[in-house]
Amino acid sequence: MNRNSAFRILLADHNCRTRRELARFLVHRNHDVDCASTGYQATRALRKRDYDLILSDINLPQLSFFDLAAHLETEGLETDVVVIANLLDLDRAVSAMHEGAADFLLRPHDLKKVAYTVERIRELKDRRADDARRLQIRREAQMQEETTLALARAAEERDRMNIGHGRRVASYAVEIGRGLCFTEARLERLAFAGKLHDIGKIGIDDAILNKPGRLNDEEYAVMKRHSEIGEYILKPVSAFRDIAPIIRHHHERFDGAGYPDGLAGDEIPLDARILCLCDFFDAITSKRPYREPASLEQALEIIAEEKGAFFDPLVSEVFIKMHHPRRAVVAI
Ligand SMILES: [Fe+2]
Numbered sequence: 001m002n003r004n005s006a007f008r009i010l011l012a013d014h015n016c017r018t019r020r021e022l023a024r025f026l027v028h029r030n031h032d033v034d035c036a037s038t039g040y041q042a043t044r045a046l047r048k049r050d051y052d053l054i055l056s057d058i059n060l061p062q063l064s065f066f067d068l069a070a071h072l073e074t075e076g077l078e079t080d081v082v083v084i085a086n087l088l089d090l091d092r093a094v095s096a097m098h099e100g101a102a103d104f105l106l107r108p109h110d111l112k113k114v115a116y117t118v119e120r121i122r123e124l125k126d127r128r129a130d131d132a133r134r135l136q137i138r139r140e141a142q143m144q145e146e147t148t149l150a151l152a153r154a155a156e157e158r159d160r161m162n163i164g165h166g167r168r169v170a171s172y173a174v175e176i177g178r179g180l181c182f183t184e185a186r187l188e189r190l191a192f193a194g195k196l197h198d199i200g201k202i203g204i205d206d207a208i209l210n211k212p213g214r215l216n217d218e219e220y221a222v223m224k225r226h227s228e229i230g231e232y233i234l235k236p237v238s239a240f241r242d243i244a245p246i247i248r249h250h251h252e253r254f255d256g257a258g259y260p261d262g263l264a265g266d267e268i269p270l271d272a273r274i275l276c277l278c279d280f281f282d283a284i285t286s287k288r289p290y291r292e293p294a295s296l297e298q299a300l301e302i303i304a305e306e307k308g309a310f311f312d313p314l315v316s317e318v319f320i321k322m323h324h325p326r327r328a329v330v331a332i
């Protein structure tokens, strides 16, 4: 909750004077206060809007604290309740604390104590909300990781010649991202994109995907569809929505001769330009049934030659510098 926003309080007390005094005091402290004089009014107010805190008379007509606690539980509300009691009702106030009341206030009211109690509960509530947000972020990150792993495994099960390709592309891409001073969040996104860049191959016919020899023109045209299929698979998943365009464009060339859209230069998302180079590097240094793998030297030679044509010049420089420091042409 935003600390500057009003804390919504339901003040339920049958005593008119108590209601008036406390409401005036709390409103003066910028809280948003509704009043109820009976249990019926209190439960009706609770149905109409959400409250952050209920200050409730322990002897509220038609609704004891225990009825109120049961009502909140039935309605699935986690609103904090502070009971208001006379000294004679101290035992019941303590029982209410055992049953889940956040605190109690004794009559006659010490307004300093009221202010302190409300602030303490507000701070607790803020802390709980922060904890819940952090937990939610952790859960989402874990879900994204697990989904990535499951999808990557599915892709590898289909594309048996490329086991480990996604993971290697992801790790080369992250190295380049570090060289370009990407934030940790962006590096994480790049790693997910690297692992999933060929997910669209799930939609390619087995005879083409696992053909031992080179693909003919017709087969190659079918294979090229994998980048669009990959985008199509990932787009409906909110956690992968910003990765989907990177997947779509990972085969665009810097000079505009790539696919699927023939984008050139800065039109291609930078992360896709990075994946394009890493994808090439891993493919050319991997063994194929129809050719031996290129050496590191040979691969870097080709990347240097294709700088500005196939590959983004800056991305190429960073990659070459990382793998062959003495060849670096520009400092970054
Ligand atoms: Fe690909």
Ligand SMILES: [Fe+2]
Binding pocket: 165, 197, 198, 279
């Ligand atoms: Fe690939």
